Amino acid sequence: MSFGLEWQLIVELLLLGCCTGFLAGLLGIGGGMLLVPFMTLLLTLxxxxxxxxxxxxxxxxxATICFTSISSVRAHHQRGAVRWGVVKLLAPGIVVGSMLGAQIAKALPSNVLALFFAAFVSFSATQMFRNKKPRPTRQLPPAPGMFGAGSGIGVLSSLVGAGGGFVSVPFMTWCNVPIHNAVATSAALGFPIALAGTVGYVAAGWTLHGMPAGTLGFIYLPALLVVSAASVTTAPLGARWAHRLDVQQLKRVFAGLLYALAAYMLYKAFTV
Structure with a gap:
């Protein structure tokens, strides 16, 4: 392995990739909710x-989610769970929002970015645990509203390095999309979010001086290669498990994970 990666770090990244790939398939979150805190820890060490x-x-x-999402959504599509009409309406706004979010992140101090991550993820987890039922008549908004919602999802996802599931899944369930369809559709939305955000972060870090060896913009290439290789193999397994869990189990798993990750990033916000 080039770029001076120690074997211990390679093993850690492989384990991280396996876990994030499984969770990407299980919860439609792209894996970023787990990747960002643990990647922060590894880069700190x-x-x-x-x-x-x-x-x-x-x-x-x-950048890793670009690969993981393809593997995850393929497994969900084979089960007929992806709402491709919803993907088509949300994707344009998501691309615009993701590009904008990368530029906003460039201007923010790291501790502010970590604090924002912790606050928003905690909010998403609380909404899941409350399990408040939406009005039966509520539906997804028309095309202009979906573009606006997609833009918001894209900005937030790009700011915290996630595939958007932590926003798009609660949004869709709030609009009476069944949780299993929301997870599958969120997995499909992960690719345009990740691709646009990746391009934005490459551009944002391209001209900076003093970046560590092995980077492309803000992307650490050795970690990208190792984590991606592992995550694409476990994402389909997570997707299969998603369809075995009932609605309440799936929501509780989702919310519990979000709380744990928010706690670490809150700690990081005050120690960076």
């Missing part, structure tokens, strides 16, 4: 500059 660590973790997470 490797001694990378504090000013770049969270942004590199976010950027590398988004």
């Amino acid at each position: 490797k001694g990378f500059p504090n000013d770049y660590i969270v942004k590199m973790a976010v950027a590398t997470s988004l």
